[in-house]
Amino acid sequence: MNRRNEDTNDMQLREVSQAVFDQVREALWKANAFEAPLRAVLTADQWDLRALAGAEVPAERLDDIRMGWLEPGGPGPRDIAEVIVGEMRRAGGAGLISIDVLSKPDDARLEEGGVPFARVAGDTVAYLSGETEIGPVEAAWRMTASPVGHVALVTTYRLPEREDPDYDVIAAVAATTTVILDAYDGDGAVVLTRRLA
Numbered sequence: 001m002n003r004r005n006e007d008t009n010d011m012q013l014r015e016v017s018q019a020v021f022d023q024v025r026e027a028l029w030k031a032n033a034f035e036a037p038l039r040a041v042l043t044a045d046q047w048d049l050r051a052l053a054g055a056e057v058p059a060e061r062l063d064d065i066r067m068g069w070l071e072p073g074g075p076g077p078r079d080i081a082e083v084i085v086g087e088m089r090r091a092g093g094a095g096l097i098s099i100d101v102l103s104k105p106d107d108a109r110l111e112e113g114g115v116p117f118a119r120v121a122g123d124t125v126a127y128l129s130g131e132t133e134i135g136p137v138e139a140a141w142r143m144t145a146s147p148v149g150h151v152a153l154v155t156t157y158r159l160p161e162r163e164d165p166d167y168d169v170i171a172a173v174a175a176t177t178t179v180i181l182d183a184y185d186g187d188g189a190v191v192l193t194r195r196l197a
Contacts, residue, residue, distance in 0.1 A: 010054050010055065011052055011053065011054060011075045011079040011082075012052070012053065012054070012055055013050040013051070013052055013083065013191060014050055014051050014052075014053055014057075014059070014062060015050060015059075016049055016050060016051045016059075016062045016063055016190070017063045018044055018049075019063055020049055020062070020063055020064075020065055020190065021042075021044045021047075021049055023064070023065045023066060024042070024049065024065070024181055024190060024192065025039065025042060027065070027149065027151075027181055027183075028042070028151070030099065030101045030148065030149055030150055030181075030182075031099050031101075031151045032099055032121075032123070032124040032125075033120060033121035033123075033124035033169050034097075034099060034124070034151070034153065034169050034172070034173060037169055037170045037172075037173035037174070038151075038173055038176075038179065040173075041174065041176070042179070042192065046194060046195055047179075047192045047193065047194055047195065048192070048193045048195060049190060049191075049192050050190065050191050050193075051065070051183070051184075051188060051189070051190050051191075052079060052080060052083055052188055052189045052190070052191060053074060053075065053188055054074070054075075057074075065181075065183035065184055065188075065190055066183075066185070067184065067185060068185025068186065068187045074184060074187035074188045075188055075189060077141055077142050077145075078134065078138055080138075080141055080180065080189050081134050081137045081138035081141055082134060083180070083189070083191060084096060084137050084141065084152065084154065084178075084180060085132050085133065085137050087154045087177065087178040087180075087191070087193065088132045088137070088154050089132050090177070091154055091156055091177040092156070093156055094154045094155060094156050094177060095128065095129065095130040095154070095156075095158075095159040096128060096129040096130075096137055096140055096141075096152060096153070096154055097126045097128060097152065097153045097155060097159065097160070097172065098126060098127045098128070098129075098140040098141055098143065098144040098150065098151075098152040099124065099125075099126045099150060099151050099152065099153075100117075100125040100126060100127060100143065100144040100146070101144070101146055101148055101149070101150055101151075102148070103125040104123055104125065105123055105125060107125070110125065113139065113143055114139075115127050115128075115136075115139045115140055115143045116128045116129070116140075116162075117143070117162070118159070118160035118161060118162055118163070118164050118167070119162070119163055119164065119165070120160045120164045120165065120167040120169065121165065121167055121169050122165070124169075126144075126160065127139075127140040127141075127143040127144055128140060128159050128160070130159055140152075141180075145182070145186075147186075149181070149182035149183070149186065150181075150182045151179065151180070151181050151182070152179070152180045153172065153173070153176045153178070153179055153180075154176065154177050154178035154179075154180075155172050155173070155175045155176045155177065156175045156177065157172040157174070157175035157176075160172075176194065177193065177194050178191060178192065178193050178194070179191075179192040180192075
């Protein structure tokens with residue numbers, strides 16, 4: 001997990017090799033009910049892929065998202081939230097669905113923290129933010145942090161209700177403009193942005 005004490009403002013979205021795209025696809029199991037629809041739409045010819053890291057991190061180091069220790073050049077949760085908010089604003093009217101890979105719908109922990117969440121498509125839990133402010137987005141991202149990582153979507157499709165077993169994950173993914181994946185053993189993130197037609 002990220003070992004930095006403070007977030008910094010020197011983070012950049014940096015280009016990475018196409019090899020990273022295959023690593024991202026391997027990590028999609030973290031998306032729970034959203035995995036299959038994401039696999040169907042995440043193709044290298046339709047998405048731009050970048051890593052969030054400081055300028056001091058060597059480019060070749062960014063090409064293996066399975067390895068940790070980007071320090072001191074890895075982003076903190078606030079840095080990641082800033083990127084997410086920027087993507088939400090760029091998409092206009094978008095919301096954040098941050099998928100909790102480990103929680104189950106009956107976990108008592110869901111009520112902690114005061115962050116809106118939803119139970120969707122069986123046993124998938126996601127934290128939500130329809131606000132384009134850093135605080136709520138960072139809270140949703142932090143709530144889904146886990147030792148195995150997590151995935152978040154910026155989508156223009158409606159956000160799910162708290163209890164939404166029939167939520168259309170396929171439609172949500174079809175309207176997704178950005179996918180954010182925890183990477184580098186929790187020390188960073190990769191950001192996939194859908195290319196405009």
